[in-house]
Amino acid sequence: MITKQERQRIQTEFQEKMDYDELLNCMRCGFCLPSCPTYIESGYDEAHSPRGRIALMKAVVDGDIEPDDDVKRSLDMCLGCRACEPVCPSGVNYGHLLEQARDIIYQNHDLSATTKAIRNIAFKGLFPNQGRMRTMTGLLGFYQRSGLQKAARLTGIMKILPDNLATMEKVLPEVPSLKQLKNRPDHLPSLVPQKKKAAFFSGCLMDSMFMSTNDATMKLLQYAGCEIVIPDSQACCGALHGHSGEKQQAKELAKRNIIAFEDTGADYIITNAGGCGAFLHDYDHLLKDDPAWAERGKDFAAKIKDISSVLVELGFDELPLQLPDQVVTYQDSCHLKNVQKTFLEPRQLLHAIDGVQYVEMNDADRCCGSAGIYNIVESEMSMQILDYKMKQVETTQAKTIATANPGCLLQMKLGIEREGLSDTIRAVHIVDLLLEAYEYTRQPVGS
Template sequence: MTTAKEMEQIQTEFKERMDEGELLNCMRCGFCLPSCPTYIESGFQESHSPRGRIALMKAVVDGKIEPDEDVERSLALCLGCRACEPVCPSGVNYGQLLEEARDIINQNKKHSLGVRLIRKTAFKELFPHQNRMRTAAGLIGLYQRSGLQAAVRKTGMLRILPEHLRTMEKVLPPVPKSKEMKNRPRILPAIGPAKKRVAFFSGCLMDTMFLPTNDATAKLLQLAGCDIVIPDDQACCGALHGHSGEKELGKELAKRNIMAFEALEADYIITNAGGCGAFLIEYDHLLKDDPEWSERAAVFVQKLKDFSSVLVELDFDKKGLKLETPQVITYQDSCHLRNVMHTSKEPRKLLKSIEGAEFREMEKADSCCGSAGIYNIVESDMSMKILDSKMRTAKATHAAVIVTANPGCLLQMKLGIEREGLSGQVRAVHLADLLLEAAESEPITDKSQHI
């Protein structure tokens, strides 16, 4: 429970740090309400809407209410999907307000010993160190390959976990061996004439648990005509830190990444994870008050692109992509890719170009799936409500393939498939993996050369 002294300090910092002009930009029009998953799934509670949360923040700043447990709960329950931003007529930067408020609360609240240990382990000791991420992922891989996973499942030991975590264990991808994760090439030449020189942001989870998807992304970029450089001194993007009230640690990681990429003279910095991309593309805001880093951050941001945007720019959709078996496919937007990086047309253009793929648009494909980083673990009840709603719209397409462009979304959709009993009938795949599958089904011919 937050003490009176902690609430007083939180209130002081709200007044000092929150952007009051941004808070006042909210006109209370309510255009955001239909786009907010927590508002809908909570039974239309105003405090669980963007408008309501902004009102709470403003009330704390004005001293009208205390930053008590109810305020903290409202902010914690937000997915941070930022679907409210594109529909806001005033252009309120809600996501930035949310992150600042969460950081103020977290930095001035005394957590229990157990919570402090978990936060320190995750935010300071694990995610900032890629060698430790590889070790942790390697242990999961060993658990999967050694027979231990099969034994644990057979004995029923997983029954001690909540149902959604048991299912999550089931849908984890096969993790590559530690040797594969360590022996990564850093220079990859274009296949064919080189058109662009790009630097690839490989990420932490993406370059361990989702290593095959990173490999697929790189291969697609090579086929599109990109020379690729992958700096080995890059770090975690910092999104988990920024979203969880560890803003200073996020800034440290941002600086490490800017240093890693700025000397490469690349045309673009490429990402293939919507959640990472959304945090990377706001490094300029994150470091806006730092004279030494603000301009360097702005240069970094100007070069950042999702891989699908570069593929479309280089006419990869005209490369004769084909699936060997005709299938109905649909696409679930990554919230951050769509709402922050403003990339939604390009993935669809690529998917619609695949011969043998019948693309069917999912109703409310732009609404959150409920993953939101670690939200599906810490706020499982709300996450599963949102996922169940998402699966109803996914099933209505009768698609055999659900495509997305973010690792968290991918696991969440796999979780939804298992919960619906559709395993073996429906699969969830990352956009890069499906595109490479289509690209390698037969030799690529450039349809743009023919009339």
């Protein structure tokens, strides 16, 4: 519960730090309402809509209401998918307002000792340290390969976990060994005549739990004509920090990444995770008030490109691509579409694969409910949103769901498992599917 003293501190900081002009930009027109999953799934509760949340923020600044637990609950319930931004006629930067409001609340609210410890471990101890991320992932790999996973399932011990977490344990990817995780490249040549030089943002979870997808991404870039540099001093993008009220830590990570990439001489900085890419793309906003870093943040952000965008630019979709006949649909990464404005390129690549019948999913750009750690901390709402998503998948009759973000990928795998469809439908990252299609056409005849 937010105490009276905390409410006073929060209100003062709202008045000092919130962008009041941005709050005033909201005309309360309601164009955002049909695009907001939490507004729809909450039974059309205005407190869980973008304009409702902006109204609450403004009311706190104006002193009309106190920043109490109801205000915090409204902001916590937001997915941060930013689907409201493309449809807003006033161009309100809702995502920036949400991050600022959450940061003020969490920095001025005394959390329980347990919650504080968990946040410190995750945000300060784990994600900023790639070595620890690899160690943690290596332990997960040991759990999977040693027989402990099989034993845990046979004994029924997984039943002590909430249903969605127990199901999520089933859909985690098979992770590499710790030795493999430590043996990562820092430079790769183009495998065809070189067209561009690319720097690859390998990420934290992507270069540990999803290492095979990172490897597939780099292979595609090599096949498309890119020399690749992978700075070993890069850090976590800071998205989880920025979205969870730890903005100062996000800024520190941003500065580490700018230093790591700014002397690579690369034409692009490539990402393959929509959530990471969007936050990297916003470094110019994150650092805009820091004179020493504002211009460097802007230069960095200008080079951020999603892998699908670069592949189309370099003509990868014109190469021979083929798969066995199958129906494929695509689940948009919210941040890839709403922040990076990358929407058509993934579809163009999927349409280019011979043997693929592409079927557009209804509401493909509506959030799947993953949203970083949202499916853990707000599991009930997340599962409501996922149930709707799986109904849309069913209407496509697709056997393959492609997506462009690790959180979305795990969430779709979770939906498949919950629906009992794991024997008939698969979810894959689009780069894994594209590499499969590229290499399928180059298999020896009769193999």
